Amino acid sequence: MITIKEIARQLNLSTTTVSNVIHGKTGEVSQATIDRVERFVREVDYVPNISARNLATNSSKIIGVVLKSQTYKYVSILMDPFVSELISGIEERLREHGYFMMLYISDDIAEILKHVSTWNVDGLILFYMLDDDGIRVSEKYAKPVVCIDTYCGEGLQHFVNIGLEDAKGMHDVTQYLISMGHRKIGFLSDNNVNVDNARFRGYRTALREAGIEYSDRNFFLLRPERDEIDRSLAQLVEKARDFTAVACVSDLYAVLFMDALRDHGIRVPEDLSVTGFDDNLYARLHRPALTTVHQDVAARGRLAAQTLIDILQGNPPARREIQAKVSLVVRDTVMPVEKIDKTRSE
Amino acid sequence: MITIKEIARQLNLSTTTVSNVIHGKTGEVSQATIDRVERFVREVDYVPNISARNLATNSSKIIGVVLKSQTYKYVSILMDPFVSELISGIEERLREHGYFMMLYISDDIAEILKHVSTWNVDGLILFYMLDDDGIRVSEKYAKPVVCIDTYCGEGLQHFVNIGLEDAKGMHDVTQYLISMGHRKIGFLSDNNVNVDNARFRGYRTALREAGIEYSDRNFFLLRPERDEIDRSLAQLVEKARDFTAVACVSDLYAVLFMDALRDHGIRVPEDLSVTGFDDNLYARLHRPALTTVHQDVAARGRLAAQTLIDILQGNPPARREIQAKVSLVVRDTVMPVEKIDKTRSE
DNA sequence: TTGTACGCGTTATCAA
DNA sequence: TTGATAACGCGTACAA
Numbered sequence A, B: 001m002i003t004i005k006e007i008a009r010q011l012n013l014s015t016t017t018v019s020n021v022i023h024g025k026t027g028e029v030s031q032a033t034i035d036r037v038e039r040f041v042r043e044v045d046y047v048p049n050i051s052a053r054n055l056a057t058n059s060s061k062i063i064g065v066v067l068k069s070q071t072y073k074y075v076s077i078l079m080d081p082f083v084s085e086l087i088s089g090i091e092e093r094l095r096e097h098g099y100f101m102m103l104y105i106s107d108d109i110a111e112i113l114k115h116v117s118t119w120n121v122d123g124l125i126l127f128y129m130l131d132d133d134g135i136r137v138s139e140k141y142a143k144p145v146v147c148i149d150t151y152c153g154e155g156l157q158h159f160v161n162i163g164l165e166d167a168k169g170m171h172d173v174t175q176y177l178i179s180m181g182h183r184k185i186g187f188l189s190d191n192n193v194n195v196d197n198a199r200f201r202g203y204r205t206a207l208r209e210a211g212i213e214y215s216d217r218n219f220f221l222l223r224p225e226r227d228e229i230d231r232s233l234a235q236l237v238e239k240a241r242d243f244t245a246v247a248c249v250s251d252l253y254a255v256l257f258m259d260a261l262r263d264h265g266i267r268v269p270e271d272l273s274v275t276g277f278d279d280n281l282y283a284r285l286h287r288p289a290l291t292t293v294h295q296d297v298a299a300r301g302r303l304a305a306q307t308l309i310d311i312l313q314g315n316p317p318a319r320r321e322i323q324a325k326v327s328l329v330v331r332d333t334v335m336p337v338e339k340i341d342k343t344r345s346e
Numbered sequence C: 001t002t003g004t005a006c007g008c009g010t011t012a013t014c015a016a
Numbered sequence D: 001t002t003g004a005t006a007a008c009g010c011g012t013a014c015a016a
Helices: A004-011 A015-022 A031-044 A050-057 A081-096 A109-118 A131-140 A166-179 A194-209 A229-240 A251-263 A281-285 A297-312 A337-343 B004-011 B015-022 B031-044 B050-057 B081-096 B109-118 B131-140 B166-179 B194-209 B229-242 B251-263 B281-285 B297-312 B337-343
Strands: A062-067 A100-105 A123-127 A145-148 A160-164 A185-189 A219-221 A245-248 A273-275 A292-294 A321-324 A327-329 B062-067 B100-105 B123-127 B145-148 B160-164 B185-189 B219-221 B245-248 B273-275 B292-294 B321-324 B327-329
Touching: A004 A015, A004 A031, A015 A031, A050 B050, A062 A081, A062 A109, A081 A100, A081 A123, A081 A297, A081 B081, A081 B100, A100 A109, A100 B081, A100 B100, A109 A131, A123 A131, A123 A297, A131 A145, A145 A297, A160 A166, A160 A297, A166 A185, A166 A194, A166 A245, A166 A273, A166 A292, A166 A327, A185 A194, A185 A229, A185 A251, A219 A229, A229 A251, A245 A251, A251 A273, A251 A281, A251 B281, A281 B251, A297 A321, B004 B015, B004 B031, B015 B031, B062 B081, B062 B109, B081 B100, B081 B123, B081 B297, B100 B109, B109 B131, B123 B131, B123 B297, B131 B145, B145 B297, B160 B166, B160 B297, B166 B185, B166 B194, B166 B245, B166 B273, B166 B292, B166 B327, B185 B194, B185 B229, B185 B251, B219 B229, B229 B251, B245 B251, B251 B273, B251 B281, B297 B321
Parallel strands: A062 A100, A062 A123, A123 A145, A145 A160, A160 A321, A185 A219, A185 A245, A245 A273, B062 B100, B062 B123, B123 B145, B145 B160, B160 B321, B185 B219, B185 B245, B245 B273
Antiparallel strands: A292 A327, B292 B327
């Protein structure tokens, strides 16, 4: 691998001049030398040594993408289609701007912070980090941080969050169910904090606006742990017999729930209407195709990366909370309630 | 961030001694200083600067994972569940051994090679690279390379490939179809080279062993391009009326095909038996659940990473071609042919 | 317009 | 048992 020093020697120039030409600081270099250097650099296929450059500039061109490894739903968090799509968007935008992505998958915040500082990472993108972890990062780490789907509480004032219209999306899809005549509408999730809570609030608001009463029985709480999920689904299927529709917090849960329903002889949408949230591959591949709330995940990834790059270049966004748009996608899992009552098998 | 030099100054020692203690080269250091240094290092939370270390050792702890971005099937190659799972396996094993993963997604081999040499990457994992690209990498790049699903031809003698029992898997599932009485069995794929060709050969072998004749009409060639796929699927559905079973080259295609069948009123498995290959989430989530060939993708990712680490530590594997095991998974998309004949709706 | 010389943090080779 | 000191390749202030 050829070095700047060697190029300078062969061209009978100083390393400064060569370096200046390579970096386009050609204000004080004669056109003749510029040409000479540029031609030679191309010829010998010069590639800078990033380690040396990082050492000299006290920076890296690395953006750390931090994922918590703990997950019930998949073997690895990388297998969550949401995460994959997000990363693909982040990666694309970072690459366009000459940054590199380093993935940190761990539950141990201390370990992550160690890596981040050994590599002298220029900025961080955090995904779905809970409040206290975020605060620990924020204390130890002075560089720009962009979060995704993290409802940043106090103490994270200098974080930027790339959120989503969670409440609006769930409100719209619930309202759609109501417009189809449904009044006994359940909400299915595995928790009720952060993103899930925002979606729940959208659901509640839609009910309230329509004058429909809510009770705790409406909450379909799924236990997602590997050895609990089947039993939990079976219970929720039984519970569903008292409802005409269930709005699920995610497409994955909607699909799992629909399959459980089918296994117990309850047809979707003839016996029960079901909706999802996210509009990922599951929603599109499943039959009947899922009525759901669309979000453009890759675009959010790009947005997160872009926001971080902007901050690094001295252009912080106007607001600390950015919300990406959602839209309702009507497919085949919702039926008007009058038809349901007619065909109901019980 | 505290440096070795600073530690040495505060402790009234030389950087050499501090560095030696940190690296456990304590053969020639007194116990007293060892303790003193170790305590201090822990106290000030010393973290090495990787850039400086890489510069000094002329190596990095980075493994490059190279993916070709070109893909019809997904927005980004990262969204292929196979790729996600593979990466998760690679990442896990690399992290366990103190290596870091850097993802390179591009179609431009030259660009990838440039990145690889700027970062002074210690080794490379290539996924599904075609022969000529592999050769170009091999020429410019002297460090260890492990391929995944790349049928390495000549000129890639120093590459190791982590393959799969593709032929055996397809042979077994085809044989299973035959054992259920099927004789009119199609093979669905979008090409017939490399992995797909190996699977095709397994299919052919099973037919031959059973004395079943094969003609080009048996090949269900899918056009996967975004604006072609629907028409292509419709044609294949029509074609399927002359068959009792179709063995698909992948779960994704099996699922897409089954949905197209359903949309055209052909039931699976009552009217047509369908099988897949890979046993990913699609196969498990789809209803009817897909009969398919199981492979443990994450395990292959770990194996690839482990093989590369072994090579880096001076323990190259005995064989250049390693084949991971597969096994048949019987679920609900295959029916004995006699039942099909009875219920056939045409 | 070009060149010299030093610092970045670490490792490694010697010498003490 | 420990310590100077020279690399590693690059960027840059300052000098010429």
